[in-house]
Amino acid sequence: MRLEGWFRLGIVISALYGVLVAFVAYDGRPRLESLQNAWFDEAAEVIAEAISKAEGKEVRPNQVREALLKKGGTETTSWLEKIATSPSENQKLFSAAVARVNEKHKALIATLPTRQGEYWLLAFTWWAGGTLMLFGVGWTVRWIYRGFRRDAA
Numbered sequence: 001m002r003l004e005g006w007f008r009l010g011i012v013i014s015a016l017y018g019v020l021v022a023f024v025a026y027d028g029r030p031r032l033e034s035l036q037n038a039w040f041d042e043a044a045e046v047i048a049e050a051i052s053k054a055e056g057k058e059v060r061p062n063q064v065r066e067a068l069l070k071k072g073g074t075e076t077t078s079w080l081e082k083i084a085t086s087p088s089e090n091q092k093l094f095s096a097a098v099a100r101v102n103e104k105h106k107a108l109i110a111t112l113p114t115r116q117g118e119y120w121l122l123a124f125t126w127w128a129g130g131t132l133m134l135f136g137v138g139w140t141v142r143w144i145y146r147g148f149r150r151d152a153a
Contacts, residue, residue, distance in 0.1 A: 010138055014131040021130070025123035030115045036077065039105035040065060043080050043098055050094035 003011075044065040051059045083091050084099035 006138060006142075010135055013134060014127075017130050017134075018127050021123055021127040025120065025126075030112060030119055032109065032112060035105065035109050035112065039080070039101065039109075040076060042105070043101050046097040046101055047094045050097060054093050 041061070045061040048059045048061040048064045051064075080098055080102055083095050084102050087095035
């Protein structure tokens with residue numbers, strides 16, 4: 001089977017579009033690190049709010065966030081879980097709020113593989129839809145062009 005020039009051009013454009021979609025999808029994919037960062041940020045906001053109310057002075061979430069990040073990734077997660085299960089006397093101010101944040105983000109992390117699969121399926125759909133649209137427009141333009149040609153008969 002011999003491919004015409006326009007069909008070859010469509011294949012090349014589809015491949016380039018596929019590379020673009022793959023690059024954008026890879027860059028924006030759901031990641032565990034981003035979920036953990038969101039977990040730490042929300043926990044820091046809850047802790048800062050509770051401390052500010054209790055002590056009557058403003059504690060900013062970035063101050064708490066810096067203290068959390070000094071502990072490291074897995075240590076911070078276990079520290080947040082420890083606050084929810086067995087808080088110290090000072091941590092009792094915000095342990096219930098941190099427990100709610102922990103449960104919310106554990107559920108999000110548990111659904112991460114499903115969300116990643118859906119994300120990649122959506123990226124493939126974007127590529128396939130764009131490719132089908134390209135070939136559909138090409139076929140339509142060709143069909144219209146042939147309709148206006150005069151027959152040499």
